[in-house]
Amino acid sequence: MKEIAPELRLRLYETMLRIRRFEEETGALFAAGELPGFVHLSIGQEAVPTGICAALGHEDTITATHRGHGHIIAKGADLGRMMAELMGKRTGYGAGKGGSMHIFSVDLGVLGANGILGAGQPIAVGAGLSAKLQGSDRVSVTFFGEGASAQGGVHEAMNLAAVWKLPVVFVAEINGYAELTPYQYHVSVPSMVDRAGGYGIPAVSVDGNDVEAVYEAAVEGVARARSGGGPVLIEARTTRWHGHFEGDRQLYRPAEELESLADHDPLTRQADRLVAAGLLGEEGLNVLERRVVEEVAEAVAFGRGSPEAAPEDALLHVYASEGAGAAGAAEVTR
Amino acid sequence: MKYHAAMREALRCELERDPAVFFMGEDVGLPGGIFAQSRGLYEEFGAERVRDTPAGELGFMGAAVGAALTGSRPVVEISFADFFMTCIDQLVNQAAKIRYMSGGQAKVPLTVITFGGAGRNAGPQHSGSYEAWLGSVPGLRVVMPSTPHDVQGLLKAAIRSDDPTIVILNKALLGIADDSEPGVEPIPFGKAVVRREGEHVTIVAWSAMVQTALEAADILAAEDGVSCEVIDLRSIQPLDGELLGASARKTGRVVTVQETVTFAGIGAEVAAEVSRRAFGWLDAPVQIVGPPFTPVPFAPAMEGFVLPGVGSIVGAVREIL
Numbered sequence: 001m002k003e004i005a006p007e008l009r010l011r012l013y014e015t016m017l018r019i020r021r022f023e024e025e026t027g028a029l030f031a032a033g034e035l036p037g038f039v040h041l042s043i044g045q046e047a048v049p050t051g052i053c054a055a056l057g058h059e060d061t062i063t064a065t066h067r068g069h070g071h072i073i074a075k076g077a078d079l080g081r082m083m084a085e086l087m088g089k090r091t092g093y094g095a096g097k098g099g100s101m102h103i104f105s106v107d108l109g110v111l112g113a114n115g116i117l118g119a120g121q122p123i124a125v126g127a128g129l130s131a132k133l134q135g136s137d138r139v140s141v142t143f144f145g146e147g148a149s150a151q152g153g154v155h156e157a158m159n160l161a162a163v164w165k166l167p168v169v170f171v172a173e174i175n176g177y178a179e180l181t182p183y184q185y186h187v188s189v190p191s192m193v194d195r196a197g198g199y200g201i202p203a204v205s206v207d208g209n210d211v212e213a214v215y216e217a218a219v220e221g222v223a224r225a226r227s228g229g230g231p232v233l234i235e236a237r238t239t240r241w242h243g244h245f246e247g248d249r250q251l252y253r254p255a256e257e258l259e260s261l262a263d264h265d266p267l268t269r270q271a272d273r274l275v276a277a278g279l280l281g282e283e284g285l286n287v288l289e290r291r292v293v294e295e296v297a298e299a300v301a302f303g304r305g306s307p308e309a310a311p312e313d314a315l316l317h318v319y320a321s322e323g324a325g326a327a328g329a330a331e332v333t334r
Numbered sequence: 335m336k337y338h339a340a341m342r343e344a345l346r347c348e349l350e351r352d353p354a355v356f357f358m359g360e361d362v363g364l365p366g367g368i369f370a371q372s373r374g375l376y377e378e379f380g381a382e383r384v385r386d387t388p389a390g391e392l393g394f395m396g397a398a399v400g401a402a403l404t405g406s407r408p409v410v411e412i413s414f415a416d417f418f419m420t421c422i423d424q425l426v427n428q429a430a431k432i433r434y435m436s437g438g439q440a441k442v443p444l445t446v447i448t449f450g451g452a453g454r455n456a457g458p459q460h461s462g463s464y465e466a467w468l469g470s471v472p473g474l475r476v477v478m479p480s481t482p483h484d485v486q487g488l489l490k491a492a493i494r495s496d497d498p499t500i501v502i503l504n505k506a507l508l509g510i511a512d513d514s515e516p517g518v519e520p521i522p523f524g525k526a527v528v529r530r531e532g533e534h535v536t537i538v539a540w541s542a543m544v545q546t547a548l549e550a551a552d553i554l555a556a557e558d559g560v561s562c563e564v565i566d567l568r569s570i571q572p573l574d575g576e577l578l579g580a581s582a583r584k585t586g587r588v589v590t591v592q593e594t595v596t597f598a599g600i601g602a603e604v605a606a607e608v609s610r611r612a613f614g615w616l617d618a619p620v621q622i623v624g625p626p627f628t629p630v631p632f633a634p635a636m637e638g639f640v641l642p643g644v645g646s647i648v649g650a651v652r653e654i655l
């Protein structure tokens with residue numbers, strides 16, 4: 001593996017910082033009652049989407065999860081439109097209809113965060129199938145956790161991608177928990193690498209708190225998938241810092257585990273590396289910090305300043321084609 | 335043309351017309367389908383576009399959704415409608431809601447063909463009809479052709495539509511034929527059709543029950559001198575309320591007949607449309623004819639007992655005359 005270019009090493013850090021600050025702000029807004037519904041934060045896991053998406057091109061697609069802000073930001077999302085969606089505003093990615101768990105961007109190749117565990121994986125297989133049928137070298141990436149790995153859809157997707165040799169990269173983002181119970185309540189084998197073996201899918205396990213390790217595994221896996229080598233699986237073992245959803249007090253986690261979370265911080269790790277390599281000093285870190293904080297503040301301002309979705313906007317976007325839905329329902333279909 | 339040949343003809347036409355279209359399902363490629371419904375397509379269009387799948391509906395239905403999101407126009411066959419239960423999430427939570435959740439950015443031009451219906455002694459897990467379930471999902475379209483002509487027309491419309499559409503064919507109709515030729519134009523969704531004009535009673539049916547209703551109308555004409563209008567809904571979602579209202583205003587009496595249990599069924603929707611649009615013209619309450627509240631049994635005698643037949647339609651009409 002050749003050295004990662006200095007600009008990219010910096011960019012990896014910056015992307016993680018963008019996810020971190022966006023989600024911290026999201027948590028604060030949620031606590032303040034400014035966001036409807038509920039939110040799942042991926043704080044502590046930033047290295048996984050960042051390292052994976054850095055190995056992708058614009059045309060490549062991803063499917064994200066219910067804990068998907070990081071995946072979508074790493075794929076290049078506009079923070080303002082994301083924040084607007086979290087606020088249920090008209091300018092959000094889903095025009096206020098989806099919310100945190102359903103952010104979509106056709107332009108960015110984000111085929112949806114998903115509120116249903118195990119649903120994104122078959123969809124990603126279909127994106128891989130389209131690429132093959134269209135003679136495109138697009139690669140399809142799908143993120144899922146250990147909880148989702150118990151879903152039949154994940155197993156069927158791995159089987160189908162392997163049988164059809166499709167360009168799909170399965171990313172098992174193992175953060176130790178599924179909702180309120182730990183890994184071993186959900187999975188019978190020590191690693192998702194063992195699972196992949198059952199489908200004949202080559203797999204590696206990497207330290208999911210090391211963004212450069214994730215990136216290197218992604219480069220290799222994506223290249224293999226892109227060149228017709230069929231699906232691959234990358235297991236990235238990381239750490240969930242916050243509760244399953246904001247407001248979850250995590251009483252089920254050992255105190256010493258909660259106290260040592262910061263020891264695994266992927267941002268600190270990358271910052272230390274950049275400093276040690278002479279790529280960044282105190283001043284450089286501060287500049288980045290200010291830029292990202294500013295960007296997040298602008299996103300919040302954009303969200304706040306955006307028009308509320310009108311109640312009757314609820315009638316839009318049910319169908320793409322002409323003709324009303326149910327007989328007698330409002331005529332509006334788009 | 336035969337019913338299953340019409341399916342093949344529509345597929346051939348669409349595969350030829352649009353390179354984005356592909357067809358997949360269990361045994362639909364090389365073997366040509368369990369009912370020979372796709373015979374020849376594999377040879378004509380190749381294994382990539384006429385694709386045999388593993389027997390994992392959840393996986394390939396999801397793959398169809400993903401393909402539809404990325405520039406393809408997949409047509410998926412779920413051989414027996416009962417198998418929807420294994421992949422319903424991909425239809426209901428994904429295909430149907432994606433356009434909505436994405437604020438109109440995404441479209442899901444997915445067509446699903448399935449064989450529903452009873453009458454073949456296929457037993458409780460291979461005889462169900464689920465149009466009421468699927469028809470109640472915002473974002474899905476559901477059509478149920480009762481003739482080979484309509485199989486061609488509605489399937490073409492489904493494949494050209496940018497919305498996820500379920501085309502429910504009926505196993506009991508596999509043997510039927512009509513004089514339709516290749517080249518039937520797409521039939522717009524939401525348009526029911528009058529199969530027989532009449533003055534005294536409107537009988538509303540869809541799928542295999544249309545034929546039964548027509549036979550009942552013959553008997554009522556011959557034995558009772560009653561003139562029945564028979565409407566074939568064709569499209570479940572959207573439903574053609576306008577034609578139902580117009581016919582009810584003309585006849586003043588409506589009987590609906592269905593293969594599925596009547597609780598929360600399409601007949602109840604027909605009754606609601608009719609009462610909303612023609613209440614002042616009605617001379618009798620709407621009669622909903624359907625099977626008792628049981629699964630579809632296997633043994634021929636029991637299956638025949640639960641399915642509505644000509645006798646039950648004739649009886650229901652006589653009751654409100």
Ligand SMILES: Cc1ncc(C[n+]2csc(CCOP(=O)(O)OP(=O)(O)O)c2C)c(N)n1
Nearest residue numbers: 067115116117145146147148175177178179
């Ligand atoms: C089909 C389905 N079942 C259950 C849930 C409820 N649920 C939401 S998240 C979750 C745990 C997911 O764990 P994992 O896949 O490891 O992801 P993580 O939350 O750790 O990011 C569960 C059970 C769901 N959203 N969908």
